[in-house]
Amino acid sequence: MRGDCEAHDLIAPGSLSAVLELLAAEPGVWTPIAGGTEIMVAHAAGRLNIPKLVSLWGIGELRFIKVTADSAAIGAGATFVDIRRQAGLCESWPLLARAASWIGSIANQSRATLGGNLVNGSPAADSSPTLLVYDAEIEMISVRGRRRIPYCEFHTGYKRNVLASDELVFALHLPRRFSHHRQYLRKVGTRRAMAISKVALAGTALVDNGIVSEIRLGAASLAAFPARLYKTEESILGKPATPETIASARAALLAEAAPIDDIRSTAEYRKRVGANLVEEFLLELSQEDAKP
Amino acid sequence: MSTTAKTRIVGAPVPRKEGIDKLVGRAVYVDDIERDGMWYGTTVRSTIPRGRITAITYDPRIDWTEFAIVTAADVPGNNHIQLIVADQPCLADGTVNHCDEPIVLLAHPHKNKLREGATAVRIEYEPLPAVLSIEESERQDLIVWGEDNVFKSFLLEKGNVDEVWAHAAYIVEGEYRTGAQEHLYIENNGMIAEWSATGGLTVWGSLQCPYYVHKTLKAVFDLPDEKVRVIQTETGGAFGGKEDYPSTLASHAGLLAMKSGHTVKMVYDRMEDLAATTKRHPSRVRHRTALDKDGKLLAMEIDLATDGGAYSTLSATVLSRATLHSCGPYVCPNIRVRSRAWATNMVPYGAFRGFGAPQAIFATERHMDEIAAQIGIDPVELRRRNFLHQGDRNATEQLMREPVILDRLLDRALAESDYYAKRERFARENATSPVKRGLGLATFYHGSGFTGSGELYLNSLAGVEVTADNKVRVMVSNTEFGQGTNTILTQIAAEALGLAFGDVTMAPPDTAVIPNSGPTVASRTSMVVGRLIERASLQLLEMLRSGAGLGAHASREEFFAACDRYRATQGEVKSLCHYEAPPGIYWDDKTYHGEAYGAYAWAIYLAQVAVDTRDYSAEVEDFWTVQEVGRVLHPVMAKGQIEGGVAQGIGYALYEKVVCQNGHMANNQMTNYIMPTAADVPPIHVIFEEIPFLHGGYGAKGIGELPHDGPAPAILNAIRDATGVSFNAIPLLPEDVFAVLAARELAEEPAIK
């Protein structure tokens, strides 16, 4: 334990409005901490250079899951165990439930929050690829009000996002639009559990009369932040899932992906596996009678 | 004959002796101990692999009067850890020879102030060029240790290899590499020390060998035997990683205790333990093998090199075991093994379960499959044609006096795994499946106990005593760290004395109380020390018969009554025995000829592996182990030993990579040093065949290290079977498989399966 617990202030105002007022009054001074599964690791490594923290844990206004006929709203304070236990959410948005089950371990999932996963902004974030292919919208809140943007516009660079210094992520909204889509998710990590993604790919697609009429691909660890693979999608849209399409999709991904070498893996491996995963998805799409 | 007689307690699944405490959170590990007025210690370490220390400055913004500071200048005695060669400084003195070498120690009453103190100590260096690999050391253009960078070398010869090549039907060559491996005991290293000018030094901590620590502390503090006391606390895993390192940590804690005048606790965090403590020796083994037209071995020429790191520690003995395990369980008339342990400026490598055998056996068993592929013989058949049997002589000309049942073990492994049917099925399915499956085997042995004359040199002393309140205590310096020492030794004593399991306990692992029965290493506890306890127990019965009138088939009550009578006249009831070598042991240390080990455990391991061509990952889907380890003293614990060793071996093969940058372990966090989880381990099948060994405790041979020898070669042989590609280095990560398979895919483009 290399952190000094006495070197940090941690307060828990207890309500959403109190936190927002604090962030507005002292912008850039207080860093929110939800489940702490990232911040506390930095603390133990002696790398937490944040003197003041404000706790979001236990704020009921942030921890909710509402499933309706049109959409699901998941509060930023919902944990991944909350997500996995919501039957309605899991049925209609199965990729999200699966991604939640791959985050760390049960003990991490009971504390890690959706908001924390996104704000931490690792390019390897486990929930991001599925949110991207489900057309999620991210709702942010401050004393100045709320705003909603497509989640795919949230990240702007490595660990950079559009949150203003007085803003919190409030909720993620998933439209109920994908029940007939074919769906795909695969995470490649260092082992079967407790693994940070080396690369992950999520996909949703519609196949009409053998033609791919809609395709969304969301990837982790193929760029500086989790992102849609627009050029790769372009190479597939409007085409049948044939060997020729697969070949050009592979080539498009190899050109579009910009992964790095790091302690866990290499750029070349990530690119090649990314291409293999796209191919795997397209092979599934090419099967006539497969279910969504 | 105890080895074959029917037994009540030995061989039964009695509950683990210290089990309940471990299950209710009452077991006391070193970091669980707090004492009033205790201070806490930390270490400032080298950030370069080699250089001269030019300055040590202490930032004036810190109030250093709050701290105790220790450097090499404070060492009262000999500033060296006492192992085989005392070359490793306890604290760096003017020079550093590896990253993370300890330089300055700090202690403070508050744990959370240590980090601030440590980062406020500035070390300046004049960096020197460093050697960071076996190849760099071998070039010998930069000498970093001794005259020639060689910690130790061996030459083992049998027959005449040079005359064979010209006439051999087949000659096969190969080079095989193994990487470093970290023990990853879940409890980090830790020590508590108390020092007083009159009382001497006492340490408590996580350790395997109390008397190893005792020996170093005497030297470092210049104290006599009775002024140093070493007590083992409940130890959370060791695997060899707490064989020598605790001597360093105990010295550090002791120095801080001495300087500060307080009890000092030093417990490493995971980042420090990973970076700074010992790991398994990396190796490079080159094989050149001659065979006749039927695939019978004619000659083996082997060049075996290990990386010992910056100080010799245990490199000589690791090399010895590697050398003696490099020729496999095969008959071969001509052998030459040249082995060397090389000095580099890496963090010193040390003992780890298997101790050179996993490295050697990986190479040999991979090579056997390469031979099989190149000469067109089935790998199973190749082994059968070359197996040692009773009456044969091995590489050191040791006569196999005991039965060697490798054929039977192999038959069992093939049957249990449904080997032939599966291989046929996989061959068919692999053609169209993106997941390729294969089976691979490893056939091997592990020598129990110390090599050659080692056990004689140790001259272990062990025994039993009966306390005034009718508790029998086993008196050994062999420690429990999960592998079952406490249980099997008390089983043996209870059995031999005719008592209940609950009548016997272990004497506390405290050098003030226990004799030196040797270290807890080398798979010697059940065989060597078990036999000593058995003999001492029988000797005790004899003492009670002749000195206290104990009758022939005495009951428990009569036994304890006799003890009371004996104690009344003799003062204590204690029976100790010294090690006795089995008859006819001959060993020549210079030529490495003779009885290398008193006994061998034999095994066949078989892996079923799936290689996914989409992410290039190899996973073990199923794993069979068939072994002969003498008598199985405790069926549940023995299974647990095999399963645990296999899991570590799987990690060694496929997951555990030590990534170094300029001699420092860069992936020194559990998030980046990857061991298999409960979701990753395959079903592990454990089958024992029992041939009791006459000279082992109740017929037991060693078991602890055997299971780490077989998995890596079996797994990589299975990968070869699955993919047709030879991989000869471990750890084999998906990125490594990718590098080879993807190149093949490109060559075959367009490759839509």
Next chain:
Amino acid sequence: MSECRSSITMRVNGESCTVIVAPMKRLLDVLREDLRLTGAKEGCGEGECGSCSVRMDGELVNSCLIPVLQADGADIQTVEGLASNGTLHPLQECFLACGGAQCGICTPGMLMAAAQLIERNPHPSIAEIREGLAGNLCRCTGFMRIFESVLAAATQVQNPEEDKADHAR
């Protein structure tokens, strides 16, 4: 540098307790140092090994990653609270019979994870046991004896009259 202290009240193994500590002090350290409940261990400090696992408000958590301020008002169960009135929990009995503990350092966390698992899933398959325990690293056992211990305990919890010897091997 903060001098602040917070008053934290928790219910630990059924008993109410209050500590006055720095709010960022880890729950693990509060348990071990302030409450002298040393069952939970620090194996890694980064939430990877699970040896610090406890149950907080009925959920399995890694106590090394929880600032104690966030445990204010929480219900905490540690291994010390698993046995009741001197009677071992079936998991503890089965770990003893089936060899689920070797060195014992992972055992407190492992028992917490197993208790969580069988409470929520009384009939776990091996696959579900693997998932439930995937966050608890054991370096000694290779997990096989632990799987058996959990299976045996699950059966026992369901059928307390059934002979335990049938399931211990």
